[in-house]
Amino acid sequence: MTFIDQLQAATRDNASLLCVGLDPDPAKFPAHLKNDASRIHDFCAAIVDATADLVCAFKPQIAYFAAHRAEDQLERLVAHMRRAAPGVPVILDAKRGDIGATAEQYAIEAFERFGADAVTLSPFMGFDSVEPYLRRHGKGAFLLCRTSNPGGDDLQAQRLSSVAGQPLLYEHVARLAQGPWNLNGQLGLVVGATYPAEIARVRELAPTLPLLIPGVGAQGGDATATVRAGLRLQGDAITGPIVVNSSRAILYASAGDDFAAAARQAALKTRDQLHAARIG
Numbered sequence: 001m002t003f004i005d006q007l008q009a010a011t012r013d014n015a016s017l018l019c020v021g022l023d024p025d026p027a028k029f030p031a032h033l034k035n036d037a038s039r040i041h042d043f044c045a046a047i048v049d050a051t052a053d054l055v056c057a058f059k060p061q062i063a064y065f066a067a068h069r070a071e072d073q074l075e076r077l078v079a080h081m082r083r084a085a086p087g088v089p090v091i092l093d094a095k096r097g098d099i100g101a102t103a104e105q106y107a108i109e110a111f112e113r114f115g116a117d118a119v120t121l122s123p124f125m126g127f128d129s130v131e132p133y134l135r136r137h138g139k140g141a142f143l144l145c146r147t148s149n150p151g152g153d154d155l156q157a158q159r160l161s162s163v164a165g166q167p168l169l170y171e172h173v174a175r176l177a178q179g180p181w182n183l184n185g186q187l188g189l190v191v192g193a194t195y196p197a198e199i200a201r202v203r204e205l206a207p208t209l210p211l212l213i214p215g216v217g218a219q220g221g222d223a224t225a226t227v228r229a230g231l232r233l234q235g236d237a238i239t240g241p242i243v244v245n246s247s248r249a250i251l252y253a254s255a256g257d258d259f260a261a262a263a264r265q266a267a268l269k270t271r272d273q274l275h276a277a278r279i280g
């Protein structure tokens with residue numbers, strides 16, 4: 001089953017456009033786990049168990065594991081996800097981007113070591129830095145396009161005077177990903193929920209690509225505007241998929257022993273908001 005097939009199936013089976021982001025920060029853990037980096041796996045596994053039936057994807061952010069020498073815990077966590085949520089694809093948020101030979105090593109890390117179904121990539125170094133990931137048939141690759149942070153404007157909103165029609169850089173990335181770079185239908189784009197007008201523009205340029213949309217929850221993005229701008233349906237069928245990520249607002253919904261139950265409630269609320277926007 002390809003990443004796209006997995007995503008479509010999980011979206012349908014869990015009636016969900018929500019991705020729970022796993023950005024574990026031991027300083028924010030509840031008292032019995034607080035500041036204990038050896039419990040990163042246990043914290044995340046509890047979140048996975050509490051939300052497995054509410055999500056279309058999980059997105060572990062590699063920096064939160066690597067910073068604490070906890071990559072082995074990430075490996076165990078992915079194994080746990082396969083058992084607890086076998087139908088839910090795993091997007092490794094690594095934002096890699098390097099020359100081809102090095103990219104090949106990053107692809108081994110993402111898809112073999114961590115067993116991810118998809119990965120996030122920076123397209124800044126060009127097609128030959130993306131192509132090694134596309135050799136992994138069926139795996140997904142989300143290219144940063146119009147990111148959720150204010151500084152995204154610094155480069156992504158610059159006009160490219162050398163390209164016909166003078167698009168903005170993020171528009172150019174969207175066109176490349178929908179067209180010539182998408183050799184085997186594996187590409188998607190990252191667009192921030194904090195910029196719904198840009199989500200709509202990216203959707204115009206890339207009508208069928210899956211959009212990974214972080215920025216609801218802690219960053220204040222509007223869930224309803226996000227769905228309206230990004231999701232494309234034909235009848236009940238999704239022709240332009242979206243994966244809406246929320247991390248801190250779900251992981252740290254409670255700082256108490258009830259953190260997993262509180263995460264479930266927060267995920268349920270966001271899942272239902274996204275779903276209501278889809279049918280509303």
Ligand SMILES: O=C(O)c1cc(=O)[nH]c(=O)n1[C@@H]1O[C@H](COP(=O)(O)O)[C@@H](O)[C@H]1O
Nearest residue numbers: 061093120147148214217218219246247248
């Ligand atoms: O690629 C990403 O996932 C990403 C892209 C982007 O434009 N903005 C963004 O916030 N992210 C990631 O999405 C997550 C957002 O976390 P919260 O703000 O806590 O929901 C973090 O893991 C970020 O690294």
